Amino acid sequence: MPFTVLVGCQWGDEGKGKIVDLLAEDVDWVARFQGGANAGHTVLLGERQAVLHLVPTGILRPDVRCAIGNGVVLDPMALLDEVRLLEEMGINWRGRLWISPLAHLVTPIHKATEVLRQQDRSIGTTRRGIGPTYEAKAARHGLRAEDLLDERRLRERLHVQWELLRSALSGQPEGTLGRLAAEAGGSAGHAQGMFDPTRQGLEELVDLFADARRIIAPLVCDVTDLLLSEDDAGRTILCEGAQGALLDIDHGTYPFVTSSNTTVGGACTGLGIPPQRIKKVIGVVKAYTTRVGEGPFPTEFHGEVAEQFREKAGEYGATTGRPRRCGWFDAVLAKRTARINGVDEFVVTKMDVLSGLKQLRMAVAYRASGTQSVAPAGAFWPSAAVLEGVTPEYVDVPGWQMDLSGAPDWSALPGEARAYVDRIGHEIGVPVRLVSIGPGREEVVRREA
Ligand code: IMP
Secondary structure, three states: OOOEEEEOOOOOOOHHHHHHHHHHHHHHHEEEEEOOOOEEEEEEEEEEEEEEOOOHOOOOOOOEEEEEOOOOEEOHHHHHHHHHHHHOOOOOOOOOOEEEEOEEEOOOOHHHHHHOHHHHOOOOOOOOOHHHHHHHHOOOOOOOOHHHOOOOHHHHHHHHHHHHHHHHHHHOOOOHHHHHHHHOOOOHHHHHHHHOOOOHHHHHHHHHHHHHHOOHHHHHOHHHHHHHHHHHHOEEEEEOOOOOOHHHHOOOEEEEOOOOOOOHHHHHHHOOHHHHHEEEEEEEEEOOOOOOOOOOOOOOOHHHHHHHHHHHHHEEOOOOOOOOEEEEEEHHHHHHHHHHHHOOOEEEEEOHHOOOEEEEEEEEEOOOOOOOOHHHHOOOOOOOOHHHHEEEEEEEEEOOOOOOOOOOHHHOHHHHHHHHHHHHHHHHHEEEEEEOOEEEEEEEEEEEO
């Protein structure tokens, strides 16, 4: 299998990290193609938990090599923190991690710009500088990983960004950035660490990149050519998507989306690979639905039910620690995301979380409120305005009491759990192949027909 692409088919946090880690056992390469340190891929290794934000999850398997493609926005400081963490965990990343020279760099200026715009409040962005970095890329004043190789160019590019933020802050009271960060609930560290070009000079900004130049620059190579050559040589490459299809800048619930293409096409543009080389698309969905940040969510739980479910499920963001919004499984949206991604097979995660509930519900259609939509009545349409007006129609499905974790195979799962998974596959119209029944590496069963 040459290139396989794995994508989240809800609003992110589907448990992709664990599935990539599992599939990585049988591949040569894992490549990230979009997003940045806004992602949080959690993997449980025995007693230890690893949360990776930038480095592909494949790094946890010693024989796998990893690539960060041009579609990723790379925060060099965050990457340094991450490789240091890997070293503390005894994971050797040297000689196994490659970065595209064309990947854009997230700078302290981008993070400060996000706070100044206050999109962390209006959209619930992660404050990892993602939006401003993709904006700079489109506006053609971004900085790329290759600029780490040339100090003069790095300084020139940083100068442009430093000036832009300085002029955006002109006329604002002194200390505006720190105040906004603190008001938005930023930790003291976050507010203190905010780069402020009205107080800090260009050289101070350039100096922040010294370690990155030393440690990251040697990892920069033509990732596109490398991966295509590896494919030519018969090696297997798993492309690891971050976030989920409904956070896609084009196909998600705009404007409550991230700034990259999280859907399958993002793997082509974000790595530089032609679509014919993709032989399989794997979609990952949770057995229920969650989202972080603002935006429409038709099957959302409210009130005490929401609190109780979140606690039981441990639904707190891996990157920001924010409580995640939770709700019933929504087959209407999953059908749409399966279709636009060309999903060949699904993985259903977090089935264990639903144990103990008497009755489960699943949305199988939407009733529209009359809001103008180009979509056929009742179908999913990824516009926040339209989605806010829909009422889901549910089917009730019996729950199960048994703790699923530790079940050795599909046949050991209670009939109700198997029926629930089958109902998901039936509603979406795509087979479910794997079912995750606990956080551990081994807690996955293969669905048998
Ligand atoms: P940004 O990616 O930080 O710009 O945030 C845009 C939106 O995407 C916000 O609603 C975030 O909560 C959401 N988001 C970004 N990354 C993730 C993720 O990895 N999981 C879930 N939601 C995410």
